[in-house]
Amino acid sequence: MTQKRRNAAFRFTAGAATFALLGVLWYVTTSATQILPSVYFPTPAEVWQALRQITVEGYAGGRLHEHFLHSGKLVLMGFVAAVSIGVPLGMLMGGSRRAEAAVNPVFLLLRPIPPLAWIPLAIVWLGLGDAAKVLVIWFAAFVPAVINSYAGVRSIEPHLIEAARSLGVNRTMLIREVLLPGSLPLVFTGLRLALQACWTTLVAGELIGAIVGLGHVLYQAGLDLFPSMIVVGMLGVAIAGGMMTMALEWLESRAIPWRTMSTRL
């Protein structure tokens, strides 16, 4: 126990020291000595200024919270739409050989195409607005949602299903009491992958064409050769992505408490 605690303390100090050192290094190479010219990498003061500019005056069509909310809204819309279709479809494919036979070939055909490659097609079909982005995000989340729900149902031990059947449960009960809880751990793995894919795809979509959004901030900053704003945009992308992942992890710990228990042991 003490060994473990000492270990954690060591890791924490090392991590804190690394970040502190990096901060000092950043200051020394940019502000103090200008080894890294600020055309290529901004000084801490410049980043602070860019952050103030985007929160107070706004940049690239909106203020920071507007970009945040807009990007977040699109990801949430695409993600929810994909999950609410993809998870049931995947579970259906896992539960029924017939459904698998009918759907799987089409799926295998579409699966190797990365979600980002759908962006130009979505733009041709739906233009540069939000609809195109939601379509691509939907697609990005759909594939992992289906695959993992399918794998989730398949990972349930056949004995459990047979036992439930021999106890005479009906279809609804079987789904609610056995298939659904049994496949949840893998379903959540799928959701996490789906969310990551959504987020990457959204940023790419907004970089390619958008009016507001965090990706658009990055695009505009790149166009304006504005390195400090690029850093702010990247921080925004990282923080928003991190927050969403944490929200999903919280949801997962509520939905399947037994999983975290077993990994903790």
Added chain:
Amino acid sequence: MARIASDSLAHDEHALVKRREFLVLSVIGLGVFFGVWALASLGGLAPRQFLPPPWTVAAKFIDLIHEPFAGYTLQQHLLSSFTRFGMGFALAVLIGVPLGLAMGWFRWLDAIVSPLFDALRFVAPIAWVPFAALWFGTGIGGPVLVIFTGAFPPCVINAYRGARYVDKHLIEAAQTLGARHWHIITEVLLPASVPSIVAGLRVSAGLAWQSLIGAELIVASSGIGYLLVKGQASISTSIVMSGMIAIGIVGFAIDTLLQSLEASIYRRRGRK
């Protein structure tokens, strides 16, 4: 004996019927997919330019092999994409795998690099595009950096995990025989973590290919992603779809190649 034989025969027959049903359903599934597509296109659900029927796309795909579009033919675009992919991926493997192994051996390195890694994890590779373009331009350097940021993490993480889960006895044995740090890493950790590393390579290659497409969609003047953007700009759905098909085929080929590498390594390990 005879009963068992007839039983297994009946079972085979049953399986055969099942397989035939499976096949029929698969064909029906594909048929419905292409049928709906063709009908939607022919029925005028959308203008032909926006939704060409499957055979128009197939014809365009073949056309693109002969006639250059956006400056190059399809193969030339693929070749320039593949060069970037190879460079970014190779760079990620050459830096990532040794770093991961070293992190698995030296605790101080692990303690320094892991927090940085956790912090950078949430930055999507695609978000590096503006800096990549600013620092290295839009030719080769910029896209290669974006591919690198996509491919790097799985290389490091899997090499690290592989090195951490090496049998302690092997390390102790090597130490009692007087192996130095360098020898332990190259002679013990590396061979023991090959399966984990190869699994990481597969994930890494997939992410690299996807990041490459993203980078080329945003900044490039050749490559398969650039072909897509040009097709989009000239509102030619059939060109965009042909490009997507090519991307899918190459991505699939890369994955299959690494999968067979993975399988052959597992087979060889199993025989040992």
